[in-house]
Amino acid sequence: MTLYDQIKDDLLSKIKDGTYPEGQTIPSELELAEMYGVSRPTIRQALQILVSDGYLEKRRRRGTVVTKPKVSQSFTMSISSFEDAMRLAGRLPKTKVLVFKRERANAEVEKHLELTRDQDVFKLVRLRYADNLPNVFVESYIPCTLYPGLDSFDFNESSLYAAMDTCGNPVMTARRRLEVIKADGAAAALLDVEAGDPLLLFHTVARDANGTAVEYSVATYRGESNSFELNVSRV
Numbered sequence: 001m002t003l004y005d006q007i008k009d010d011l012l013s014k015i016k017d018g019t020y021p022e023g024q025t026i027p028s029e030l031e032l033a034e035m036y037g038v039s040r041p042t043i044r045q046a047l048q049i050l051v052s053d054g055y056l057e058k059r060r061r062r063g064t065v066v067t068k069p070k071v072s073q074s075f076t077m078s079i080s081s082f083e084d085a086m087r088l089a090g091r092l093p094k095t096k097v098l099v100f101k102r103e104r105a106n107a108e109v110e111k112h113l114e115l116t117r118d119q120d121v122f123k124l125v126r127l128r129y130a131d132n133l134p135n136v137f138v139e140s141y142i143p144c145t146l147y148p149g150l151d152s153f154d155f156n157e158s159s160l161y162a163a164m165d166t167c168g169n170p171v172m173t174a175r176r177r178l179e180v181i182k183a184d185g186a187a188a189a190l191l192d193v194e195a196g197d198p199l200l201l202f203h204t205v206a207r208d209a210n211g212t213a214v215e216y217s218v219a220t221y222r223g224e225s226n227s228f229e230l231n232v233s234r235v
Contacts, residue, residue, distance in 0.1 A: 021066060097154075103120065
């Protein structure tokens with residue numbers, strides 16, 4: 001076992017036994033190097049493994065902070081709710097609705113939902129939390145004509161896809177496109193990250209059993225808090 005692996009294991013044991021509790025800033029690289037009697041590059045290698053595994057997070061102005069491991073997301077492979085994904089990951093989900101209203105679809109929404117001109121959509125904007133930490137900011141657009149009763153649901157408590165099921169036209173398929181972007185000031189404030197930090201951006205078009213586009217969404221995930229599973233096969 002390498003020296004940095006030994007240090008990594010020792011730091012991990014201290015995280016798990018509460019010596020370094022969640023949210024605490026651990027000693028600096030220089031302090032750790034002195035504590036373990038090794039060079040800073042060795043400490044840096046040990047810390048990077050723990051950052052990659054989601055136990056630590058490097059934050060500007062604060063240093064290296066103890067976090068929970070990344071949320072492993074499988075929604076890229078199946079139709080599932082955020083609530084279900086969080087519970088499977090052992091996290092407590094919470095949703096805060098920022099906007100829910102009926103509006104005229106703009107050109108981008110018209111294109112993705114394959115709408116004719118001057119059609120109304122429900123605009124639903126939510127900030128979603130994992131264990132009280134902002135995890136994803138999501139904007140969703142749903143054609144009003146297909147879900148006339150959707151505005152009777154409280155999406156602070158209800159799942160959008162469950163509500164669409166209740167309305168009698170469930171989502172059956174979804175196509176998602178992934179981008180990696182840098183957080184601007186607004187996204188950084190919403191998701192409690194630093195400006196310039198990596199974010200994962202998913203564009204989704206969901207369809208019903210007839211192949212009709214029924215939802216267009218843009219979801220922005222914290223890069224350091226999430227990992228995504230993808231299954232591929234040889235064709």
